[in-house]
Amino acid sequence: MxxxxxxxxxxxxxxxxxxxxxxxxxxxxxxxxxxxxxxxxxxAKDTLVFHPPDTATIPHDDMGNMIRYGRDLVVNTAYYLGPNGTVGKYLGNKMNCANCHLDAGTRPFGYNFFSTHARYPQYRGRENKILTVSDRINNCIERPHNGTPMPLDSKELIAMASYIKWVGTNAPVGGHVRGDEGMELEYINRPADPNKGAVIFAENCASCHGKNGEGIMKPDSSTYIYPPLWGPLSYQKGSSPHRVLKVARFIKANMPNLKATWQKPVLTDEQCIDVAAFVNDDRIHPRPEKRNREVPDYPQLKVKPIDYGTGPYLDTFTAIQHKFGPYKPIIDYHKAHNLPVVF
Ligand code: HEC
Ligand code: HEC
Structure with a gap:
């Protein structure tokens, strides 16, 4: 973005x-x-979205075995790497990568890996560093998975990076492809309203994610049937889905699950923004804190995303307005003052 x-x-x-x-x-x-x-x-209905290759074409050789293992790790992350992981205990929760990176990172507008390999190593504002794909995977293991980073030479990290590369087969180096980002969303001219969001949540989300956003575990407690949206076992503060716009774009194309599609969203843009505000409202919904809080996020303030809810900022808007909007005055201010508009 x-x-x-x-x-x-x-x-x-x-x-x-x-x-x-x-x-x-x-x-x-x-x-x-x-x-x-x-x-x-x-x-919105264009057919130019990127298509990853079919899994049936993964070769039957050493490389192919690594790619298949990587895919398995993305889908069954808690089984392998969770708090009771069979190959290592790295994650702090029992979510799987594919709970967010839908269809194992192959769904358009579903936090996919279409162009990921093609765009890394990349400067990341949150860390103010150049990160490789493996570093970026470790980012997600730390936040949102509330875990500890894996060794860069571990078979598992190499496998996930190999899978991510395979998903992006034929993606042009350095660029974006259609569908690799959040859904387009029209901003509203008022702050996002968590109270309105609560009503939308009760009607469209609670049946799966639970009245208290806690999700529903499998009977053997190994992982989730429906992953949590807030609470101590959900994604952390400061992780990407904790941003209202970032998750609103995802909700628009994908939620309610199996009903909404990017071609045919169920909720309006306004409803997506309000329900995202409700889910991500820290005043009512606790979630894990960032672990090493002495290391600040976005030390270079000019690359802080406009919907990032923690100050300081280079502009004059409050943290509450950054988090909930209205976003347009912030965007206009940034443009007028020659500051980047980062999402
Ligand atoms: C709670 C949701 C969530 C979970 C779980 C999660 N991620 Fe992420 N991940 C995100 C979001 C949101 C982004 C940012 C996507 C964007 O900017 O469009 C992201 C970004 C990434 C990126 C960078 C993608 C890019 O193209 O820049 C990689 C790689 C990644 N995640 C890998 C993983 C792996 C591997 C796991 C499992 C170990 C995982 N993630 C678990 C939400 C999640
Ligand atoms: C029919 C059940 C169902 C409904 C209804 C539903 N979801 Fe989901 N949701 C899921 C499932 C299942 C996943 C994980 C997808 C996967 O693993 O393939 C998910 C994943 C998510 C995620 C990313 C993972 C996480 O836990 O952070 C978010 C955010 C989310 N849903 C928000 C919503 C919102 C907001 C609504 C209401 C507008 C909603 N969902 C409605 C089933 C549902």
Whole structure:
């Protein structure tokens, strides 16, 4: 999302991709006045989404075995790496990567791995460092999985990185492909409303994720049938899904599960934003804290995403407005002051 600035009118979307030099240098080097290299019009129903290869084509050799193991780890993460993991105890909760990276990271607009391999190593603002794909996997193991990073030479990390590379077969190096990001979403001109979100949650989400967002475990308690959305066993503060817009875009294309699709969302944009605000409202819903809190996130303030709910900021808006919006005044302020607009 970092390098995209979008203006939306009804179903027609104008996507402007900021210069590739900017991608190579990381967002720290980018701002709104960067040159644009590509402009194209797309509709929500377009068929240009990226298609990963079929799993049947994974070769039957050493590399293929590693890719298959990586996929298995992404789907059955808690079994292998969870608190009672059979090969190592790295995760602090019993969620699986595929609870968020839907269809093992192959679903359009479902936090997929389409272009991941093609875009790493990459500058990451939260850590203010260049990370490899393996470092980025460890990021998710630390947050949202509330765990401890795996050794970089562990077979499991190599397997997951190999699988991620395979998912992105034919993705152009350095670039994005259609469907690899969050769904387009029209912002609302008021703050997101957790009270409205509570009603939407009760009607559309609680049947699976539980009245208290706790999810439903399998009878053997090994992992979830329906993963939790808040509480001590859910994703941490400061992880990507803890951001209202990040998770609202995901909800729009994918939730309620098996009903919503990116071609045919169930909730309106407004409902997605309100329910995301309800789920991620720290005033009513506890979730695990970041572990090593002495290391600040986004030490370079100019690359802090606009919906990141913890200050300080380079602009004049409160943490509450950053978290819940309205976002447009923040975006306008950033543009007027030549600050990057990062999502
Ligand atoms: C609670 C949800 C959640 C879980 C569980 C989770 N992730 Fe993530 N992960 C995310 C989100 C959200 C992003 C950011 C996606 C984006 O920016 O569009 C992300 C990003 C990533 C990225 C970078 C993707 C890119 O293209 O930049 C990788 C790699 C990754 N996760 C791997 C994993 C692996 C492997 C696991 C399991 C060990 C895992 N994640 C578990 C939510 C999750
Ligand atoms: C029919 C059951 C069902 C309903 C209804 C449903 N979900 Fe989900 N949700 C799931 C399942 C199952 C997953 C994990 C997907 C997987 O593992 O393939 C999931 C995953 C998620 C995730 C990412 C994983 C996590 O736990 O953080 C979020 C966020 C989420 N759902 C939010 C919602 C919201 C908000 C609603 C209501 C608008 C909703 N869901 C409605 C079943 C459901």
């Amino acid at each position: 970092n390098n995209l600035f979008r203006s939306i009118s009804k179903n027609r979307l104008k996507v402007i991709i900021v210069g590739t030099a900017c991608i190579a240098l990381g967002i720290a080097a980018c701002n709104n006045s960067a040159p644009t290299t590509e402009t194209k019009n797309i509709t």
